[in-house]
Amino acid sequence: MNNDKTAFSTNAEYDNSNDQYPQFSEAIKHHFSTFDNLPLFTTDAEGLFEAFLESLPHKARQHYTCSCCRHFVNRFGGLVSISEDGEISSVLWDEDNTPKFFVKSVKAMKEIVLKSKVTGVFVSSEKTLGQPHSGGWDHMAVTLPTEKVYYSRLKTAGQEMAEKKEDFRILNAGLVEYPLDAVDQALILLESESLYRSNKILGVAKFLQELHIKRQNTRNSRVQDNITWLAVATAPAGFCHIKSSMIGTLLDDIVAGLSFDSISRRFAEKMNPSNYMRSQVAPSQGNIQQAEKIVEKLGIANSLRRRYATFQEITQFIWKNNESSKEKSDVKVEGVFSNITPKESKPNKVELPNTIMTWEKFQRTVLLTAESIEVRVDNPNRLMALVTASDQQAPNILLWNNPFSWYYHGGIDGEIKRRVESAGGRYEGNEIRCSLIWEGYTDLDLHCVTPSSEHIYYGDKMSSCNGWLDIDMNGGSHRDYSPVENIRWSNGHASKGKYVFYVHNYCERGSGRTPFKAELEVNGQIYTYHGVAGNTGFKETLFTFDYVKGQHPDISSTNYSSDNAWNVQLNSFVKVKGITNSPNLWNEEKVTHSGHHIFFLLDGCKDLSEGKGRGFFNETLKSELREIRKTLEAYTANTPIEDVENASACGVGYSKDSEWDLTLKITSNNSTRIIKIDRWD
Known part of the structure; x- marks a missing residue:
């Protein structure tokens, strides 16, 4: 900061050397930085700059009337943070660390802010709020942390703020239409795992229940709105649109008093992968043109091209067959009798009795010592393939931080x-x-x-x-x-x-x-x-x-x-090369709402249907692609997956959401046993 010019105007008659303006400016920045990890909100606070001037000594007011600071105070002075219990705090004005000369002004502005009403989620594509320096003078300004600076090739910061306002309206309507007791019933059904793929919406159900409870703990309507605004700012994409989502379908059925059988059947119809988040009609020409523009803006044309993954590309394994340990040594034995092949010592294999257990128990008690695993392939709907990006340098379009996805033959x-x-x-x-x-x-x-x-x-x-x-x-x-x-x-x-x-x-x-x-x-x-x-x-x-x-x-x-497009013999045992989780669980930041799957990658298994599987599903794509899902659905349905001849990461898959009925042949320590896995846990 330029210590010789720390005033707002060129009023030569006023001596501001004792005001401690530099300390005041730093106090604003320091207080603002304490909210770096929290969302910010706009309010309807008005008259802030006038309150600032009127609370200064009369003789000093003319000195602090610069347009840069007026703009900063009126535009950003009303910004607030919201606590978990719905109370607001001014993110700029804090009298505790303010120089005495400005304390009265700060208190006046803070009082206005704390009485104001929250009007939206604050979003800015500018890192610096205000103009720190102009015409050789220093002015009020603060800096946003990098992670808070909004960037999108599709929307402006203003458009994002407008969408958040719409999210607030829709979420409020959902809270009114679906009372807490209905949400509680929905959560009981979802957590009981009696509904097909219930994990997909378990998160939004918990979000809605927690929001209801927080709002009910206060009878102040303004505080209730603040709690809702905080939810809007922090909710994952799509959580606020209760009525138009699967949780809305479930809640509609509960409110209507349908039987469990009807609720379960309707829920399964909507949640089935063949329907969930998949367009039932072809995209219009307008949809296609809009999709072309969005794909171009995001630079993801090559990201949509998908190819079959190879076994060597998989880095996350639960178990992997170590073939090298079973190969004979290449070391040549030299000597007079080197041409004589000795009799191999083959201990008798012990056949152990069949056992039924869960995947969780199998992984904990058997898998660590397994030398060889074979899977009995008896259900073609279990056949699956791992898919990845054809262009490894193209931007990732998936919800998780790797380019791998999967599809089931079923x-x-x-x-x-x-x-x-x-x-x-x-x-x-x-x-x-x-x-x-x-x-x-x-x-x-x-x-x-x-x-x-x-x-x-x-x-x-x-x-x-x-x-x-x-x-x-x-x-x-x-x-x-x-x-x-x-x-x-x-x-x-x-x-x-x-x-x-x-x-x-x-x-x-x-x-x-x-x-x-x-x-x-x-x-x-x-x-x-x-x-x-x-x-x-x-x-x-x-x-x-x-x-x-x-x-x-x-x-x-x-x-x-x-149905014999896959080159594996049904009702036969096939050797397992490796076992892995679904790619949404590979990273530290797991995307659990996309499901929990275990894939047994099989030796020689391959989909021979000319790459007609799905390169991706709309439910696995990043949220900015939601508005063009009709076109993306048509694209992936009509675009073959590449490199089918090199596919080597295929096998059978099992989900946490369904019964397994999986038969394994396990060999370890010269013993072979048949184990049937009936479910996840």
Whole structure:
């Protein structure tokens, strides 16, 4: 600071040498720095600079009327911090460390600020607030810590502040619509893990409950608003939009008094990976153009390109097979009898009894001493692949601090299983099964003509040849937006001969075009069919085949794909190369709301479907990409993952949210045992 010029104006008649202005300026900066780690808020405080001048000695007022300091005080003088109990503190004015000459002014401004109302979250893209030096004079100014300086290629600081105001309005509306007792019930359901993928919204439910409790502990409406403003400033992206999120769907059902079964089914439909945060319609041309602009601003065009990961790139392992320890030594033995191969000593392997345990216990008691692990691959929906960025130098688009993501082969097939079982049908344990799913209230019907020429459909659901339509949806007054139909023959009950499955649009209740998917399972082999149903009366053959007991059929269709796209033999044991967590858990700052998964990476396992898996899912992307998720959904659905020929980080995956039913063959200390893992913990 220039000690010769520490005044506001050029009033030569006033001697300010005893005012201690430099100490006053430093006191402001020091007090402001004590709030470096806390969010700041704007208020409706007015008349601050006038109060400052009026509290100074009359003869000194003219000396302190510079426009730079007037601008600083009026623009930033009302900034406050909010405590956990909703009380506000001035971040600039503190009389305790202020030189005596300015104490009265500081008290006057502080009094105005503490009586004011919070109006928003303060955001600035400028590091320095105020103008420290101008025209050779020093002025009031403070500096924001680097982490508080707002930077975005998409929005200005003003736009971000406007969005925070909208978040406050939406969150307040949610607090009114969903009382604490409803939130408490939601939290009980979520923490019981009785709802599918409940961990995804457990955080926002706890956030809402804590906010309700804090607000109820005070009856002062202004303090309650302050508590809400603090929540808005500190909440993760999307937490404030209660009504339009999955927590809103759950709370709506609780408030409406629905049964647990209905709540559970509706929640599972929304939370399934095939639906959650995924657009159900194609993006408009305007959406695509907006997405192009955002991608260009963020410089992430190359970030969207994804390729299969290799085993060597994985750095985080829970267990890794050390092949080198099992290889024979390359050291040559020299001597007269070096050409003689000695008899190998092979201790007898001990077969230990089968054991059932949780993953947590297995990891704690067995995994550390395991020399070799094999997994029995018996469910194709468990097959998974790790994916990474094609361009390792491109900006990361994921929520966590590494470029790796994953997809399960199950995807929409897993959705078929979920819908069949949720509706009371039988998905597993069948000799022949055909399932049909679609979206919307249109009434599509699944039909089958059996080898005995019987017709199984909604009008005749059970045949004499043991076939049964055990789920029929959207007929009559029944309406379900995520319907399924299911025709099946239990094991040992299917007749040999010709089967014809087809779909019929009995009643169109949409736009006249209804995409659908059919899944045929015969003796454990799964085939899928994708189609689009036209208006009422539309018919299309799905699968035609001649069935021979115990054999896989020769399907007469041009629009189906077999489920053997992965080069692993189902119902066989495959060697494990390594075990790892899902990438969202690799870093110190874990993104736990994206799920807890354990991946068993298998030797030689690979997805051979020409890279048709998902390079990313919208729910795993950074929040600034939310507004273009329709376009991103279309992009990842239509853009193959690269380098499928080099994929070596594929295997089977298991989640904390579901039953495992995993069979492992463990070898250690010349003993082999079969262990079945039934669940996470």
